[in-house]
Amino acid sequence: MDAEIFIQRWTAREGGAERANYQMFLSELCEVIGAPHPDPASAEREHNDYVFERAVRRRASDEIISSKRIDLYKKGCFILEAKQSRLPGAKNAIPGQLSLLNDEPEHLGRRSAARGWDVMMQNARRQAENYVSLLDASHVAPPFIITCDVGHAFDFCRFFGQRSCL
Secondary structure (H helix, E strand, O other): OOHHHHHHHHOOOOOOOHHHHHHHHHHHHHHHHOOOOOOOOOOOHHHOOEEEEEEEOOOOOOOOOOOEEEEEEEOOOEEEEEEOOOOOOOOOOOOOOOOOOOOOHHHOOOOOOOHHHHHHHHHHHHHHHHHHOOOOOOOOOOOEEEEEEOOOEEEEEEOOOOOOOO
């Protein structure tokens, strides 16, 4: 896929359904940059080294015992948590989220420096960082935490945290 087509396709996608869009967005990005696509997930979690929706076990202290899922995981490389900005006032708007858009329609798809967007992305980063301690013992902490606002931005952070012992 051509980079310009990719950018045009994914610009101005606020309010889209994150779960419906992030895998397609990241797969198409892989095509644009010439990276391999993630592998199909296996029922045997220990083989899921580069997959979407990688299951990790919750801590024993969590009230719910079911697995959590990392949006995109590559063993020894990164944990990626995807979000998709929502328009304030819409059905799935984040409570207290400020407007993400300027007043003029031609700015559609360009986030402002609104605090609500920053909070959403900071929360995504914390969520990804928390997954590190939930990885299997054979999986070292990845060097990068990536947060993604689908169709808009990536934030790459060098992860210096320590895995907590459970």
